[in-house]
Amino acid sequence: MTVKRLSLAAVYVVLLTYAAITLVPFLYMILGALKTKVDFGESLFFPSGEGLFGVAWDRLSLDNFKRLFLEFDISRAMINSIFIASVHAVGSTLLSAMAGFGLAKLRFPGRSLVLGLVLASLIIPGPLLLAPGFKLLYQMGLLDTYAGLLIPGLVPAFGIFLFRQAILRGVPTEMVEAARLDGAGDIRIFFEIALPLVRPMVGAFLLISFLGGWNNFVGPQIILQSPELHPLSVALNNLRGTYGVDYTLVLSGTVISIAPVMALFLLLQKEFISGLTSGAVKG
């Protein structure tokens, strides 16, 4: 038994050490954002001084955040990020769920062909479409518009695949047939029966695609040229290009970029993780 207890203790040591390693960069970022430029160069974490635990608490301040909002108008980029991520999340969740429902519960000619297309497009590497996609948006006159940024990603194959799996597993065909006999149309069946039954997947995919839209860098970097359209990812990178040496300012920018998605995740984490793994395990 002692061997067993010892091994459990070792498990805790390893796990807690790795947890500390994981959390240290976050702590470094938050403290960096609160410090002055001088203190950032002189101390790794807390600035040393006269206060409690030998820390100069009074030299930690929100000045970097104030500068971001007042001097650099970061709120504009923040609103842009919220807009881009929300439209992407709602649009791609709805359209993926619709296509997933169609492929799981409706019978129509060419259904297996469409399913094949969905699976095939899962393995097309994104970078291959970068150059021709850019050229196409140029020809369509959609460069430097949110339409050009958002429309191409509205029906991700990955989402269709996940929703098809969820609907196959979670929506009994007898229920769909019964509703049809009662005279319900497919659209009503989708909104009133299928969607409520796969609610966890809807929540998970909303979050997955919100994160995807929020964290997207290459898309807006290539497509959006006007600075007033830039989301946080691009705006922050530009800020770093100009004020790269001022790490405290740039780190406060990463704090305000990371905090909202972290909060969202904490609210929805159970659904998120079950949604992530549902396609892979027991698929």
Add this chain to the structure above:
Amino acid sequence: MSTRTNRTRWNWSPLFFVGPFLLLFSVFVVWPLISSLILAFQQTYGPGTTIWVGFRNFSYLVSDVRFWTAVSNTAIFTLGSLFIQLPVSLGLALLLNHPKLVGRAWLRLIFFSPSLVGLPFVAILFSPIFEKRIGLLNVALHALTGGWWNPEFAWLQEYVMPALILAALWIYAGFNMIYFLAALQNVPKELTEAAEMDGCNAWGRFWHVTLPEIRPVAGFVTLLSVIASFQIFELSLLLLNNIGGESDRGLTIVMYLYQTGFITGDLGYASAVGWVLAMVLMAITLLHRKITKAFDED
């Protein structure tokens, strides 16, 4: 349902559900694929002007020193994620799966949290961490090794690929762990208990019972992470502040594609690079399927 009712009441609703996908897929995937195939045989100056060059993009690629630098950097990164990151993910999952562990949900949440941070933000956060002399990593290593580690170690100038492997470890180890953990929780307890009663030690139980049980998921995670590693781009681009690093030490395949396409303006050459990458990835996917099949027939 008879054919007559089918003909009189043609049901349009499937088109309503699947139509948006088909439309966007044709316009933004199929058409760009065709056009990238054409572009790969052209030279362009921005999206406006094009010249037909035949196979010259590909023959130039073979002797392009920068392309091969990008290939070898990408290969190093991929090997790093295969042989460092995945074992760490699996190890964390195995430890988290310890039946007597308290606080599993919290630890899982902590390990997973870095993968929520977008790559542009990770890159900005890690550029001071990798700094010479004052950077967190060098200072910590210097202190932990009792002064043996040289704090002038130039992560972002000389050792870019090791830096990228470390950053990727921080981001993705907890993400892949989620998949391994889900698989481990599906391994029937009776199996490992029976093996334990038969006198199998921990290593034997892992090797003969657990690993075969989680093999499908492990194979899937390995394939996904190889494919993703081959496409590493944003992390390198942003960590090195939009340049390839000194002597292209951080240049990856997709970064090279991006530079030729969007900075030099030759979308044709960029497409040729893209197709070579796509071929390699398809070959890897096929190889993975073959290996999986061979295992299943065992």
